[in-house]
Amino acid sequence: MKGQHYVHAIQVNTEKCIGCSHCMQVCSTQAIRIVNGHARIMPERCVDCGECYSVCPVAAVYVKDDELELNLQKFIYKIALVPAVFFGQFPTQYSVSQISSAIRKLGFNAVFEVEHAVDFIKEQYVEIAEDAEIARPVISSFCPSVVRLIQVMFPSLTENILRLKAPHDLAAIYLRHINSNSNINPEEIGVFYFTPCASKIVAAKAPEGEDDSPTDVVVSMKLLYNKVYRIIKDIPLSDDLKRSSTMEPDSIKWALSATEREYFKGRSLAIDGVENVIKFLEKLESGHITDIDFLELRVCDQGCAGGILCPGNRFLTVERIGERVKKLQNRLVENKEVVNPLMNHRELLEKGCKTEAIKPREGLLLDDDVEIALQKMKKIKALNSYLPGFDCGACGAPTCKNLAEDIVKGKANMSYCVFVQRVMEKNYKLSPEQAFQTIEKIWGKDRLNKYKDNHGEKES
Amino acid sequence: MHLQFEIEGGDFSAAGEASSEVKKTLKQLNIPPVLVRRIAVALYEAEVNVVAHAYRGVMEVDISGGGIYVKLKDKGPGIENIDRAMEEGFSTASDKVREMGFGAGMGLPNIKKNCDEMKLTSTPGVGTTLELTINF
Numbered sequence: 001m002k003g004q005h006y007v008h009a010i011q012v013n014t015e016k017c018i019g020c021s022h023c024m025q026v027c028s029t030q031a032i033r034i035v036n037g038h039a040r041i042m043p044e045r046c047v048d049c050g051e052c053y054s055v056c057p058v059a060a061v062y063v064k065d066d067e068l069e070l071n072l073q074k075f076i077y078k079i080a081l082v083p084a085v086f087f088g089q090f091p092t093q094y095s096v097s098q099i100s101s102a103i104r105k106l107g108f109n110a111v112f113e114v115e116h117a118v119d120f121i122k123e124q125y126v127e128i129a130e131d132a133e134i135a136r137p138v139i140s141s142f143c144p145s146v147v148r149l150i151q152v153m154f155p156s157l158t159e160n161i162l163r164l165k166a167p168h169d170l171a172a173i174y175l176r177h178i179n180s181n182s183n184i185n186p187e188e189i190g191v192f193y194f195t196p197c198a199s200k201i202v203a204a205k206a207p208e209g210e211d212d213s214p215t216d217v218v219v220s221m222k223l224l225y226n227k228v229y230r231i232i233k234d235i236p237l238s239d240d241l242k243r244s245s246t247m248e249p250d251s252i253k254w255a256l257s258a259t260e261r262e263y264f265k266g267r268s269l270a271i272d273g274v275e276n277v278i279k280f281l282e283k284l285e286s287g288h289i290t291d292i293d294f295l296e297l298r299v300c301d302q303g304c305a306g307g308i309l310c311p312g313n314r315f316l317t318v319e320r321i322g323e324r325v326k327k328l329q330n331r332l333v334e335n336k337e338v339v340n341p342l343m344n345h346r347e348l349l350e351k352g353c354k355t356e357a358i359k360p361r362e363g364l365l366l367d368d369d370v371e372i373a374l375q376k377m378k379k380i381k382a383l384n385s386y387l388p389g390f391d392c393g394a395c396g397a398p399t400c401k402n403l404a405e406d407i408v409k410g411k412a413n414m415s416y417c418v419f420v421q422r423v424m425e426k427n428y429k430l431s432p433e434q435a436f437q438t439i440e441k442i443w444g445k446d447r448l449n450k451y452k453d454n455h456g457e458k459e460s
Numbered sequence: 461m462h463l464q465f466e467i468e469g470g471d472f473s474a475a476g477e478a479s480s481e482v483k484k485t486l487k488q489l490n491i492p493p494v495l496v497r498r499i500a501v502a503l504y505e506a507e508v509n510v511v512a513h514a515y516r517g518v519m520e521v522d523i524s525g526g527g528i529y530v531k532l533k534d535k536g537p538g539i540e541n542i543d544r545a546m547e548e549g550f551s552t553a554s555d556k557v558r559e560m561g562f563g564a565g566m567g568l569p570n571i572k573k574n575c576d577e578m579k580l581t582s583t584p585g586v587g588t589t590l591e592l593t594i595n596f
Contacts (some may be wrong), residue, residue, distance in 0.1 A: 156493035156500075286480045287501035366488045370596060371525040373489045374461050 006043040006361075009064050009201035010053060014038045016060035019444055023052035023061055024398050028274045029152055029363065033406070034396035037444015045363040047148035048199040049274050049299045050308035063198045063220060063309060071217045072107045075190030077182070079175050080108040081168060084115045084252040085196050085304045086221055087324070088317035090232070096324070098235045102228045105235070108192070110175075116342045117170035118251035120349050122263045124164060129265040129293065135160050137268075137284070137292040140260060142166055144203035145299035146277060147358060151208070154281045155360030163209065163355045167254065168193050168200065172214035173352050174342045192217045194224045196255075196307030197300065209355030220309045247340050249328035255304035256318055258296070266293030273301040366408070380404045388419045396442040416442060461485070463521040467510045469536065472562075475511040478519050479503035482530075485523065491596050499528060499594050502574040505567045506590055510534045512557045514587065527576070527595035538584040545580075546572065 017038040024032040024039060031045035032052060039052070039061070053061045072078060080103050087096050100111040128134060141147055141162045150157050165173075172191045179189050193215040195201055204213040253259040258270035269292060271280050277297050283289050300306035305317040332338065342349075366380075367373040380401070387400035395416035397403040406412040414420050415430055415438050424430035440448060463485065465478035483500040503519075510517035514536025522529045539545050545552075548569045553562060572578050577593040 153487075155487065156497040158493065282480065283476070285497065285500060286476055286483055287497070287504040288476045288480075360493055364487050365490055368490045369525075370489050370491065374523060374525065377461055377485065377488060 006046070007202055007206035008041065008043060008046050008048055009198040009205075010041065010046060010048050010050060011062055011064050012039045012041060013060045013062055016058050018058055018060070019447065020057060021393050021396075022055045022057060024393060024396075026051045026055050027398065028278055029149070030398050030402050031363075032398070033402075033411075034393075034442055036441065037447055042363075044361060045152055047145045047152055047299075048197075048202050049145045049149070050198045051274060053198065053308050063201065065195070065201055065220045065223075066217045068192075068217075068219045068223060071190060071192065075216070076188040077110075077179065077184045078108045078190045078192060079110045079112060079179070080104075080224075081112055081114055081171055081175065081191055081193045081215065082224075083168070083194065083196060083221075083255060083304065084113060084321060084324075085255055085307065085310060085317055086194060086224065087113075088305065088320045089221070089225055089310060089312040090228075090320075092320055092323060094232055095237060097238050098232060099228060101235045101238070102232045103224070105231055106224075106227055112171060112175055113247070113252075114168045114171050114193075115251045115254055116247050116340055117167040117174070117349075118254045119247050119338075119340050119343055120170060120346065120353075121164065121167060121254075122248070122251070123346075124353065125263045126265070128162070128164075137295045138162050138264065139295045140297060141355070141358075142255075142260065142296070143298050143300075144199035144208075145197070145274075146297040147208055148199065148202075148361075149274075149277065149299065150281065151358060151361040152363035153278070154285050155364075157281060157285055158358045158360050161358045163357065165210065165353050165355055166200075166203065168204075169207070169210070169214060170349055170353060171342065173349060174345055176214055177345060177348055178341075190216045192219060194219055194221045196221050196304045196310050198308060199299070207355075209358050221307070222309050222311050225311045245328045245331050245335070245338050248338055249325045249332060252328070253321055253325055256321060257298055257303040261294060261296040264294035264296075267291065268294035268296065270296040270298075272298040272303055272306075274299045366405075376408045379408045383407055383414070386414070386420065387417055392418075394418045394442075461521075461523040463523075465519045465521075467507060467514075467517040467519060467532075467534075469511060469513070469515040469517070469534075472511055475508050476504050479507045482521050482528075486528070489523075495594065495596065498574040502571045502592060502594070503530060505571045506530070506532050506592065508562055509567050509590070510536075512553055512562050513537065517587075525596070527593060530590075530592045532590045532592075533587065534589075535587045538586055538588050539580070539582040540584055542580055542582060 019034050019037040021034050024034060029045045029047055031042045033040050087099055090099055103111045137160060139160045141164055147161055175191055180186055195218055201218045204215045204218045207213050250259055257272040261268040261270045271277050277299060302314040302318055306314040366376045383404040384401050389400050391399040395403045397406055403412055415424060421435050425435055467478060479500060482503055486496045514534035517532055517534030520531045544550050546568050575592045576595050579591040582588040
């Protein structure tokens with residue numbers, strides 16, 4: 001196989017990992033195995049959704065982002081690119097301008113809200129909806145985990161993914177451009193994007209269908225939250241009610257669920273939550289669902305408000321963003337029009353907003369050669385019929401079928417199954433010592449220490 | 461590779477399970493994604509036909525390096541006039557079936573469009589056999 005190298009933000013710290021297998025059980029793409037007492041993520045299957053991060057009881061699963069302090073020193077002119085969900089992490093007593101002031105205090109020259117780019121995307125959607133050449137349903141490219149999920153599990157739907165860059169990318173293109181006329185060397189201008197999830201880090205480090213991302217540094221929103229929280233009480237409340245709204249009010253809801261779909265003409269659906277998305281795409285790929293024009297899909301429940309790097313409660317965040325939309329709408333009534341600085345640079349964004357076609361990944365492939373893959377498939381089917389079928393996970397794979405696949409791929413063997421092991425021992429095909437070693441190979445050497453038999457003598 | 465599925469007539473809630481399984485299998489082989497989708501659509505339509513019209517049926521699937529061959533044999537009322545059944549928009553589906561969103565008369569034409577070869581034989585009062593081939 002091609003053996004491509006895939007970049008991931010979700011990582012496992014083997015020092016901390018206790019091999020409890022919680023992550024393996026929740027992984028929607030069956031990308032995790034337990035090897036030598038630790039969780040191991042298969043790069044060709046992982047979509048960086050972060051389900052494993054959320055269930056890890058010892059914080060061994062972590063998100064690899066960029067270093068904030070070092071990068072603040074590296075750049076001269078620093079711009080914080082912050083998504084609306086960040087402002088939604090704070091109680092309503094703190095205003096957006098107060099939070100922005102706090103961010104500037106941390107060493108940033110400017111703060112820009114990602115959703116300014118949504119106004120531009122809305123205009124694009126009007127045009128795209130008229131283009132009958134584009135395959136239906138058009139699938140939103142907003143959520144990077146959805147894009148990767150389709151690449152890995154639903155390769156035939158990759159051609160339906162919208163070839164449009166995400167709001168944070170478009171906002172970063174705009175920010176680079178307006179600062180290019182200043183006296184500062186472009187290389188010394190740093191665009192710092194604060195992300196609510198792991199998949200947007202991957203999207204910035206290794207964008208799909210783009211050569212390079214216009215963001216320079218990507219940092220977890222959690223870190224920014226902690227830093228802002230520490231100083232926000234000392235920031236005076238400024239009266240920003242007189243100012244014009246700088247974007248259409250509902251643009252700030254874009255990252256949540258069911259706003260984006262309203263802007264694509266025709267029949268559209270909004271689906272959030274990784275399991276819901278998978279079930280729906282399964283039906284779509286099988287041809288059970290037809291005549292849909294647009295799909296807004298978010299891997300996290302409640303969209304980005306449920307991002308794994310959002311410290312606040314997702315439902316409170318949704319409520320706060322809703323309140324802010326109302327506030328902006330009121331301001332609109334008083335000041336009449338939206339003044340979005342980004343929209344003066346439409347032409348620039350129109351030139352740079354498209355991505356290349358998204359290509360399928362090889363996560364499910366058994367072999368490049370169809371005949372060999374079929375042979376392997378037959379073996380998997382035969383092996384699977386010998387396995388107990390309870391998906392207990394004691395072999396270090398999430399399901400019996402996954403173990404059968406791993407055996408055929410040469411990554412495991414039949415004795416990994418504790419039931420098969422018993423039979424092999426009974427038939428003298430495996431010694432108790434060998435069975436013990438197999439368990440140690442999967443679950444680690446120290447794992448069996450507490451069961452040491454001291455021949456009746458108690459350890460003092 | 462041989463796969464076999466039983467299909468129950470009238471069980472609309474399960475319609476599509478067999479074709480989904482076949483599609484899952486195909487995704488593990490290095491077959492162009494566009495082809496996987498064409499096969500999925502053809503098989504789904506064929507499966508729904510059995511559910512909507514017949515009493516029960518069997519779907520037999522053979523996959524080789526060269527392509528996929530599917531035989532769907534059902535016990536049911538059969539088709540009186542095969543030429544008419546192949547016309548777009550022609551359907552004998554009952555109102556009950558139509559209310560569930562099926563029976564638009566596009567099933568068989570859609571299957572034909574997505575296959576390289578299609579053979580339909582039927583004995584009224586006994587059942588229908590549909591054979592499909594799609595080359596990789």
